[in-house]
Amino acid sequence: MLKGLDPLLSPDLLHALAAMGHGDEIVVVDANFPAASTAQRLIRLDGASAPEALAAILSVLPLDSFVDDPLKTMQVVGDAKKTPEAVRDFAAVVRRTQGRKVALTPIERHAFYERARDAYAIVATGERRFYGNIIVTKGVIDAKGRIATPAEAAS
Amino acid sequence: MLKGLDPLLSPDLLHALAAMGHGDEIVVVDANFPAASTAQRLIRLDGASAPEALAAILSVLPLDSFVDDPLKTMQVVGDAKKTPEAVRDFAAVVRRTQGRKVALTPIERHAFYERARDAYAIVATGERRFYGNIIVTKGVIDAKGRIATPAEAAS
Numbered sequence: 322m323l324k325g326l327d328p329l330l331s332p333d334l335l336h337a338l339a340a341m342g343h344g345d346e347i348v349v350v351d352a353n354f355p356a357a358s359t360a361q362r363l364i365r366l367d368g369a370s371a372p373e374a375l376a377a378i379l380s381v382l383p384l385d386s387f388v389d390d391p392l393k394t395m396q397v398v399g400d401a402k403k404t405p406e407a408v409r410d411f412a413a414v415v416r417r418t419q420g421r422k423v424a425l426t427p428i429e430r431h432a433f434y435e436r437a438r439d440a441y442a443i444v445a446t447g448e449r450r451f452y453g454n455i456i457v458t459k460g461v462i463d464a465k466g467r468i469a470t471p472a473e474a475a476s
Numbered sequence: 477m478l479k480g481l482d483p484l485l486s487p488d489l490l491h492a493l494a495a496m497g498h499g500d501e502i503v504v505v506d507a508n509f510p511a512a513s514t515a516q517r518l519i520r521l522d523g524a525s526a527p528e529a530l531a532a533i534l535s536v537l538p539l540d541s542f543v544d545d546p547l548k549t550m551q552v553v554g555d556a557k558k559t560p561e562a563v564r565d566f567a568a569v570v571r572r573t574q575g576r577k578v579a580l581t582p583i584e585r586h587a588f589y590e591r592a593r594d595a596y597a598i599v600a601t602g603e604r605r606f607y608g609n610i611i612v613t614k615g616v617i618d619a620k621g622r623i624a625t626p627a628e629a630a631s
Contacts, residue, residue, distance in 0.1 A: 324536050324538055324617065325480070332495040335490040336490060338478060339487040381478040381479050382478060
């Protein structure tokens with residue numbers, strides 16, 4: 322246990338989040354996702370739901386403000402317009418933790434797997450609902466501790 | 477870089493601090509300390525002074541409130557009453573970061589080495605001043621996020 326940190330931020334998860342740099346990605350996945358076979362670095366969080374894991378991550382990780390899609394979810398197979406319940410919960414976590422509006426961008430299932438394969442780490446949760454998967458892109462923090470946008474970084 | 481966390485909290489240092497439990501110890505040492513030969517786990521922080529490293533650690537680590545001496549420094553050889561400059565800086569960090577008064581307890585040089593050998597990790601800083609060494613004992617955080625004392629833990 323550490324002061325001011327979400328207890329779901331395990332030693333291995335904190336290590337990965339701190340080691341990541343700008344543009345690196347971490348993926349939160351549900352219990353059916355092929356996590357062990359896909360991950361470059363696998364972090365287990367079996368006791369947590371996927372939205373709980375996302376909330377813990379976003380409590381310390383700055384989202385990338387240089388891109389329009391720092392959050393990617395998996396499209397429902399055969400019904401690309403549908404928003405699964407787990408994804409609605411992700412959106413609620415994002416609204417609660419971010420000071421600005423950030424959209425979730427659904428991408429096709431196999432494109433999601435490809436992207437997850439290149440990610441720095443995958444967090445395997447105990448989420449039992451289908452489509453409880455999200456890719457998170459890390460942003461930058463400036464010398465004053467603010468999350469920088471491209472315009473700020475150039476000024 | 478992570479939101480709200482001291483940039484000196486490197487991936488390896490964060491991992492060690494989060495992995496430690498109640499009563500586990502971490503040692504911040506100066507550039508002359510036999511860190512590599514003594515440490516069970518060695519974390520390098522060559523660019524930082526010892527008080528800077530202590531401040532980063534105490535920004536997240538709860539101090540043990542079950543003991544009277546959660547902070548131990550190294551006695552000056554041949555002048556046990558002397559307070560070295562680095563130790564005065566440690567005391568200033570403790571005053572600044574703790575909500576309560578916590579004393580620094582000087583212990584004899586070889587007793588310090590013995591204790592450091594049993595510690596969970598040693599953080600090797602770039603501190604050039606002699607006696608820039610301190611042993612920190614981890615405390616507990618209760619279910620409401622408060623640093624618990626024995627009386628509170630029993631209630």
